[in-house]
Amino acid sequence: MTGEIVLETRNLSRHFGGVVAVDRVNFTLWDNELRCLIGPNGAGKSTFFKCLTGQLSPSEGDVVIRDFHAGGRQPHEVSRLGVGIKTQVPNVFDGLSAEENIWLAARRWQSAKRAKVVTDQTIERLMLGDIRKDHVGVLAHGQRQWVELGMVVAAEPWLVLLDEPTAGMTQEEVVRTAELIREINETATIIVVEHDMQFIRMIANRVTVFHEGKILIEDSMDKVSQDKRVREVYLGHRQK
Amino acid sequence: MIRSREVRWSLVAGAIGIIFLFAAPQVFELFAIINLTTVLALAILALSLGLVWGYGGILCFGQTTFFGLGAYAYTIAAINIGETTGPIFIAIFVAAAFAAILGYFIFYGRVSDVYLAVITLTVTLIFYSLLRRTSGPEYKIGNALLGGFNGVTSPPLNVPGDPSNILFPEHVFYVAMAALILAYFFCVWLTRTHFGRVMVAIRENELRAELLGYDIRLYKLALFAIGGGIAGMAGVLFANGIGRVTPDIFNLYNTALTIIWVIVGGRGTLIGPILGAIALFYLISGLGTQATVNNNLVLGIVLIVFVLLVPRGIVPGVIGIWDRTQARSKLLRKEKRLRRRRTTRQPEPEAANDG
Known part of the structure; x- marks a missing residue:
């Protein structure tokens, strides 16, 4: 990848009691990217997302947005950097x-x-x-999602973090949302957490797959969807 | 549209208030006027809780803390200084500053709603217990003896700059009524500013407000302090209406009563709590003249009836009924117009045929 690094996590971990939801994740996001985070339920996507937005403070490690150490900060401090956030x-x-x-x-x-x-x-x-x-x-529900997207857009952010933006939307709304996200991407860097694979195919160029709190693979959508391990974690097949 | 209606109604309320300001001393006897000053002080206290709870979503169960502090600060400062204009501002400042300090620990400590209610209630009861134990001659601030449960006699207001020129009870009433009108319009203005709209947003959804970049701790703290200051000003007027401050200001009955005023009058409006305070004051003092029913029993029944049957309170309830009848009559008018058009249109083709 080229360009400036705008968001980075360094050994980011988050525990809930004995459960390790996010396990020493090193993640890098470059300027103008449209990155999708996918993974089966319980893979740690949402916990990871909440650590980025200040809703949860990391147990260990750090989140760096441009030069700002965002780990453990308040959500309004993250937002103040010019980050637009949509929750699940x-x-x-x-x-x-x-x-x-x-x-x-x-x-x-x-x-x-x-x-x-x-x-x-x-x-x-x-x-x-x-x-x-x-x-x-x-x-x-779908309209409420759009109002929330409107709030994100109206703040004119340079970095946009979206957690399941199409949940509860009709097919038509999903298509419109994909268009909107591509449009936002013209002026902003975006991370989308999703598990609607169809939607991800519409927008994705680079995909990060989470599994058991770690990054399993990070590549283009084509490569990821052909990857054996990804199929396993999604479909539950065991490698023989 | 909703906004412009709000403005219209608050202007109507203001006009009624101003008429009342000038008419009441002509109509009522002196005793009623002195009583009214007390009622207006309570109405301002209700307004302050209506602002903090109704617009900020902060259920302060001890709004009387700031009210009582205002009353005590005014009285003690007035005794020591020998005039009353400065003490008014001292009282407002003390109440607001105490609210700010208390609010700092509550909001920056991210204390949840239920505990906020418990803490504020406890604080007011602590003041009650502490001040009751100050009856000895050693408990004094400057020249002011705190006097334990007997309290302190409050010096009446004087004309600013002329301490020997003490206001008559009618004049204190003018001051109280003007203070209520000013406080009301201040609150109306505040809720329409960017700050006020953010407060409503925080009440609706704290997380979203934070994600938009608003520091909700700071906003809540500011509103809490403003509410405390207004309650402090109410305390000054209360001290003037009663002529004395006692620890009873801080007791459980009074603090529960403020909550009931707001519930009965209507949360989310500013005029509602004012009307709630006035109505319940006269209900209770009316009941005080008879001995068949216990006051507290009636108050309890009123609370239960409102919580169960009119949960939004009088003012929002009335607005709801008004809106429904308005909508219905609009619909009827529309239907009538349509029917008339149909009946006038029907002969038309015949006329054309004839021609």
Whole structure:
């Protein structure tokens, strides 16, 4: 890979009691990448993701985003670097309108005037016009996901971390989300955690496979999907 | 649209308040006016909890801590200084600063909601116990004897810059009413600023607010301190209404009562807690004149009825009913219009045929 390293983990581990969810992971992400993290349930993807975003502090090791040591910091400190984060279960402001949700994201970094413009642009870009006045709590799961994506986009981040962005979406919404992610990738580096393989095929160029808290393999989607070990961990076959 | 309606209603409330400000002393007797000053102080206390709990989602079970501290700080400072303008600001500062210190440990320690309620309740009860034990002559701050459970007599407000010119009870009422109106509009303004909207966002989803880059600890601390300051100001007025501060300010009954005001009036509104405080004050003092039913029993029933039947409180409940009837009448009007159009349109083709 070429270019600048924008995110790195050094011997990152996270234990829960005696369970080792993430085990000494060394991970490197280069500028402008669109990286997918995959792996079967319990592989440690989500724990790894939460260590990157400050939701969990690592038991050992460090996370470095550009020059900032993010391990053990608060989520708002990670976000403050210009990192947009979408969590697995949609975290939105249920009692507020879609518009207010997105405004709150835009207004964090922008003046009042500019925030209004960015909010309008984001609503248009994500085609949320019909639901902009609706309380997010009453929306369908897929729509809530889009509102959350809108909040990520409205903050104009240079690094975007997405945890299962297509969960609960219809096929059509998945396709649109893939398009949106490729679009975001034009201006930002992205990590996507997913287990919908079809979706990953739509967007992936480089894939990191997690298994039992470690990185099993890291390569292009074609190579990964042909790899024997990957098939084993996904399908549960034993090598004979 | 929702916003503009909010503005309209708060302006209506403000107008009613201002009319009341000038009309009440003309209409009521002196005793009622003195009583009203106390009620207004309690209403401001309710407003402060309505702000902190309703908009910040911080269930402070000891809002009376800051109220009582404000009352004591005002009284002690006024006795020592010999005038009352400075002590008002000292009282607000002491209450806000204490809220900030307490809030620092709570929010930066990431204490969860239930423990926050327990801690704030405990703090107010600690003040209650401590101050009750200050009856000896050795317990004094400057010239002010703390007086144990008898408390301290509060000097009445004087005209700023003229300590010998003491305000009459009617004038103290004007001050209290003006303070309520100002505090109310301050809170309305605050909830509409970027800060206020972030507070609502934090109430809705803390993690999302953090992921957007807002330091929720700092925001909560700020709101808690502002709420403490407003409660402190209410304490100043309460000391003036009663004429005395006693440790009873900090007791369990009063702190539970503030919570009930907000529940009855309506969380998530600012006018609701104010109305809740006023309504319950007059309900309780009305019941005080009879001996058939126990006060606390009635209060308990009121609380149960509201929690079970009107969980959102009076004001949001009324707004909900209003919205539904509005929507229904709009629908009826629309139907009527459609029907009229249909009946006027039907003859048209015949007319065309005739022609």
